[in-house]
Amino acid sequence: MKPPAFKYYAPSSVEEALALLAEHGYDAKILAGGQSLIPTMNFRLAQPGVLVDLNRVSELAFIRPADDGGLLIGAMTRHVQVETSDLVAQRLPLLHETMPFIAHPQIRNRGTYGGSISHADPAAELPAITVTHRGKIHLRSTRGSRWVDADDFFVGLFTTALEPDEMVVEIALPPLPPRTGWAFDEFSRRHGDFALVGVAAAVTLDPAGAVEDARLVFMGVGDRPMKGDTAVALLRGQVPSADLIEEAATRAAQEDIDPFGDVHASAAFRRHLAAVLAKRVLTRAVERANR
Amino acid sequence: MAGRYFGQPIRRNEDPVLLTGQALFTDDVQLPGMVHVAFLRSDYAHARIRSIDVSRALDRPGVIGVYTAEDLGDYWQPGPLLVPPPPVEGIIFHQRTQVPLAKGKVRHVGEPVVMVVAESRYIAEDALDDIFVDYEPLEAVVDVEKALEPDAPLVHEDLGTNLAARVVQRKGDYEAARAKADVIIQRRFYYDHGLAAAMENRGIVAHWDKKMQYLTVWDTTQAPVVIRNGLAKMLGLSESQVRVIAPFIGGAFGPKIMMFYPEEVLIPWLSMKLNRPVKWIEDRRENFVATTQERYQVHYAEIALTKEGRILGVKDRFYHDTGAYDPYGLTVPINSQCTLLGPYDIPNYHSEMNVVFTNKTIVTPYRGAGRQHGVFVMERLLDLAAKELGIDRTEIRRRNFIPPDKFPYNNEIIYQDFAPLVYDSGNYEPALDLAMKLIDYEKFIKEEQPRLRAEGKHVGLGIVAYVEGTGIGPYEGARVQVESTGKVNVATGVGTQGQSHFTSFAQIVAEQLDVDVRNIRIVTGDTAEFHWGTGTFASRGAVVAGNAIHAAAKKVREKVLQKASEEFGVPVEELELRGGYVHTKDGRSISLADLAVKANPLRGAVKPGTEPGLEATMYFGPERGVTANGVHAMIVEVDPELMDVKIKKYVVVHDCGKVINPLVVEGQIHGGVAQGIGNSFYEEIVYNEDGQMLTASFMDYLIPTAMEIPPIEVGHVETPSPWNELGTKGTGEAGAIPTAAAFVQAVEDALADYGIEILEAPLSPNRLFEILKEAQAKKGT
């Protein structure tokens, strides 16, 4: 299980990295934390001709407050930095609560935010959380710079809106609005495994206790983070009773997701889990919103 | 004979080197000029090889050689049959053993087809991509029952059948017993045991020294002596020209004793051919398909009972998946057949074993070695019977236990060591009583469970019993020597895989010679030090090697006292051996070191009829194995929405006779239970209909982590074996054997309100989901 040969570059600035991507385009892979890419290379399932290693681009590792009360997170910010950041804990509690679900301590010491969303594993936590937060992703290439809504960034299985010469430089995560409750839960075979199904929820209540807005995002049940819009439509404008939440969760699990089956869980079981977890996270989010 | 050393929780001699990164494992061997091997393995479960083109690989810079079956000439031979079929009347047995490199046809995914040797492993793997094999895919034999249908494709065409073996064993007259029964319960059971997944993969380094005409092989084997003898024969060398070292082994659990793996045949050959040291280290991907594993059996079993719950007889017909070859004979299915009987007095038994070739990796023993399958069937039958008869599950077991006065107890069938299955000793009720006490059985059933159920929680208890045949022959030997330094040197051929032999064997010697355990050096697994022995398997180290070491140490003790008696002119009976010295009653003393020097004089004479030195070599060859036993109990909580199962409490009561080191025994039990829990709910080898393994990585083959394994409470009962002087019984496999049977009982109990019956293991959340769905559908109709 030795990786195939490749040409290695370790740029020290974003400009340098972008120039390398412009030059090597389709042959190149970006090496961020490497926690998904390197095992894939060790199995020789990925054989990139060129690796552009961003680990020396120190300008990409940061967590900064944004004017809207949310945060800007640099693409090379490691999971452990997000997990232990006071800023994240204060401003983005949903993200803070989700971080320990990601793999194991050693992986979190290397893995990066930008790497995770660029890899776009539909069973991974950060793509789902980024979508739940209505995050925006800042992409750059030598051709220019653009911001892409998280909703538009994840386009398919391990596929994003990134062009071959583009890379993620930062992620903007707006705060959840006032009177918003949140929750995240997932079910995995072992602690730290990719979840069979995970669900994130954010529910905003109006002063009367009815749902003003909501987000429900599933992972592991489609080719990308899947939004439970049917549930949201059912909840909006209603005071969320236990029955309504159950109905919303069940409907979303029927209509909003497209689970696949594998050795660990059939599509039917994933659908079942999606309904159970959606009910649980919506219930908890509403409880928190009411607090 | 618990003594100053024997029976004490002494800290391990082997720890310091292991803890500081100084221990030698096979992959740590680094030799000048060493080259590296990678294997091209079959991607197909079943295919004909039309042609192989290696020319591009040979052109790659850094590649030294590329070999196919054709290149091996006469050296290409099917491997030996490791364990011949047992002497059972009417047996059918077809021998088909593995080959070094596939010729004409591949029979399982992972079977080696081409060997590449290069300057580095990286280059060798690059070269694998250069090789083109033209395969004609054939339909794969995957399911054991379909494999026996008349139109099934054949793994070995020349046999005309996929049946590898059929063995019928009988005790009493089952049909007559059945006629008298009040209750008969029949079911189909499915039990799948997984793979060992030792943390260290296999590996071999071979170094042919042409000038010395001497071959040194470092091999991750559990049986170095057998490997040495076999290699010498295959390579046309004298046994004294071959040294096999099994250095520290990073866990083995059975599969590191499959003689001979193709790589074990090829790497030494290649070293001689190239006259260079050659290394092959298996990687994890290879380990999943190229290292032997255990798999599944399907049992059609029935039990006949009186209305009081007394077992009149058991009948079983089962199908065992042996994979593409059967070099290990029938060891695994025979263990299933025999261990099924458990601690119960079963007067009538009829068991038909069918062993089936499939296009899958070879099956050989992995911790438990088929015992799990048998225990699962028996324990489930008793659970079903208890329910049917309205008898408490512990009570039905108790009523059927073999009473202590019935030992030795003869089951009248042939065991894996070819001796009749006779239990040496046992006292089963105290183990059950203690387990019930530790799990607080009565309180759980009467108070806890009803209370928690009322709160909407799904909690259940599982409690099962088992016996384990351990410590089988043929023999092991040991040489014990007091050196002139006063230190003691012990050599044995048994091999080691992490079971603390460097300490427990030293404790046995220390008990005789009263020397600090740290001053006793154990060498095990180096044929240059000791070249008699069979290996570490079947929970036999402490019994067979242990008693050989004990005998040798006793002999050395006699020599020590004899020598001291001569020195002091005092009868042996008046001497005392204590703290490394022999003392007389009048206050004189001499150290073991000085006695060793005197016993090996530079002048004068060693008396005719005596030997120099304080040394003895002894062997222990038990006529038959000894039987350990125990009870496992657990409490689980099931989340019937997520289909998740959490083990809240786990209790093991174990009787392995005399305990050499309780810390070590506990460690063995904990580790076994962890593997048993893996086998209950996490680990599963999944093959698709093409014979492809779908779980061939640690991402998909789920070894439990510290988050999945609960604390385990261990209770001891001690029934010494009357069949060896130390009174020991084996303990290596006990933890893993009944776990799934207890787990399934507990889950079923927790979900009692769903009215389900679980007749299989392992379970998984997905499988529980299906089982509950099926139950709901049944209720609906």
Add this chain to the structure above:
Amino acid sequence: MTDLHTIRVTVNGTTYERTVEARMLLSDFIRHELGLTGTHVGCEHGVCGACTVLFDGQPVRSCLMFAVQADGHEIMTVEGLAPEGEMHPLQEAFHEAHALQCGFCTPGFLMTLKPFVETHPNPTEEEIRKAISGNLCRCTGYQHIIEAVKLAIKKIHHTDA
């Protein structure tokens, strides 16, 4: 195509300069180039944790990094845990609690746990279990390892975990 790079890496306080191919895994570099074979390789896909080393003080899987990435960085392996010949309290605790059997996974556990025990004077058992959840052990069932962690913390912080 052989892409060679000259790197300087400090391992256990000693700085090594070596020329390596870009694709060489850090685990292979440590074991076979530097001869520090205490770091073990169990899966090469980042699950078993046997190859865990400290990279600038943090536990990482050395099979999921290239050696070239370690240029200019500091690594500690199990050989560096007790350089003076005395064992680290964590190693002592493993010895006392019988927290290892075959010992193959042990260096990975030790390197994962070193920063944990030094910074957690009073962890819950759940926190201990989570801390080692990225390391597989096939022999011990983890129970004695958890006891060893508690014991090590007592030795280091003179507290009761």
